[in-house]
Amino acid sequence: MNDVAQAGLDQARYDYDVVVIGGGPSGATAADDLARAGHAVLLLDRAGRIKPCGGAVPPRLLRDFAIPDELVVARVTSARIISPSDRLADMPIDGGFVGMVDREHFDEWLRARAAIDGAARRTGTFQAIERDPDGAAVVVARMADGGVVRLRARAVVGADGARSAVAKQALPRAAEVPCVFAYHEIVRSPAPASGFDGARCDVYYRGTLSPDFYGWVFPHGDTTSVGTGSARKGFSLRGAVGALRDAAGLEGAETVRREGAPIPLRPLRRWDNGRDVIVTGDAAGVVAPASGEGIYYAMLCGRMVADAVAAFLATDDARALRAARKRFMAANGMVFWVLGMLQRFWYSSDRRRERFVTMCRDPDVQRLTWEAYMNKRLVRARPGAHVRIFLKDLAHLVGLVSA
Incomplete structure (x- = not known):
């Protein structure tokens, strides 16, 4: 933490500008970006947990x-x-x-990088967000040694995974996803x-x-x-x-x-509480349907959330937090919608799965699939291939092509 940031925190009686709860790819990325931008950041993470992931x-x-x-x-x-x-x-x-990548080593490297770039690291479990008499957020956490700490923060980032405890407390209807x-x-x-x-x-x-x-x-x-x-x-x-x-x-x-x-299975409709709390990664629901891919989208989300939090810290305008979800969905909402439609239809029976695997043999399908995966966007540069895929897909849907 630099001297200027610490002086500002002491004067305002905050322990940190931002407390990031959860040290997976999204939380570690958000903590790293905010620390490199000169903010006083705490990265709070539980010990010994590795998420099941294809990597x-x-x-x-x-x-x-x-x-x-x-x-x-x-x-x-x-x-x-x-x-x-x-x-x-x-x-x-x-x-x-x-x-x-092996998540055991990949996630720890991301957390270590955030620490090298200035974020403080502590091992503990989030308990609650309380409020000071002046309304400031106070993160309550049980630490690895059993002690309980209360940390006053200007902003809180919940990166504590699906069924996020932060989201359940701070966001309406988060538990319904x-x-x-x-x-x-x-x-x-x-x-x-x-x-x-x-x-x-x-x-x-x-x-x-x-x-x-x-x-x-x-x-x-x-x-x-x-x-x-x-x-x-x-x-x-x-x-x-x-x-x-x-x-x-x-x-x-x-x-x-x-x-x-x-x-x-889908992004939350709202990521922030309109005040000083925002979620990211699995806590925000940014896992691609059909494929279940989450690492890239989690890290991208963490970066966008960090940008939104930095804007909030600079302006004290909580509306800045809304920009994270708007930016993410503008960039990826169509991809998520297409993949969601694919999963709902093609994964619904073995008969349809047979047809889906047959489609995967098609060179146009393969080429566009890999191009979209490598670049993380829908491929628009091959209109002829898209037309051919549409016609083949339609033929499979109506049963004109055998599995």
Whole structure:
């Protein structure tokens, strides 16, 4: 914390300009950006928790957020899509790759970078936001040693994941957002001689593995993430992952760890309380439908939230906080809508999943899918390809094309 910032805080009787609650990719990014801008920031995070995640990141994330190559534990150059009847659609990435990161090390590196850039770090669990007599926010947290602290802040950023405790307290109807529950097992990757391809992601569309999502086998170098998710109550995720390991030939692989957590299905309608609290990342619901991709969108959201908080700190105008959601949805709302429509229709039955996997064999579909993924935007530069895809999609919808 610089001397000017500290003097300002002492004069105003604040402990920090901003308390960021949660140190995942979104919270760590927001804390880092705000600290580098000269604000006094506390990053409060729980210890020992790793989110279940396939770990896929696009090249754009590596560029935009200055991620070093050593954090990329594998470079995937193709995907294999598997239908309910075991039909395959191989999707090579022409001239590109999907980076794979291990969240245990990736998240900690982001938190450490925020600290290097000036953010204070403390380990503890958020309890509540109270108010001083003058109305200022006071973050109450139980620390790792069991003690309780109260921290007065000009702004609070809730980055504490799906079903965020910050969102539930500060935002109306935040608890109503539906979630998929994801579960994965990190296993030791087999030797290449076994036939295992460490440069390929496998995605299983099969109702027995998930009635409304998909199963994945994503290589992370020495380890591999094997997981699935579902919003259906009573569906056995552990049983499905066991079946997925059998299908992928990983039933005998050593299990390194197991993790599970909810993943939100859509962005919250409002991210801020109109006063001094705003949420980001999973707490804001920014996970892409259909794919479940969250790391890039979480970090982008964290950056936009940091910009909005900085504007609020500069002006004391709480309306500045609204800009984060407006900017994010302007950039990504159409992508989320398209992916949501895709998930609701194509993931609804094994018959439709068969047709979906057939579509994934199409060169136009593959090219536009990878271009959109690499650049994180809908591709508008190939109108002919879009027309062909529309006509093929329509033919599948009305049953003119066999699966």
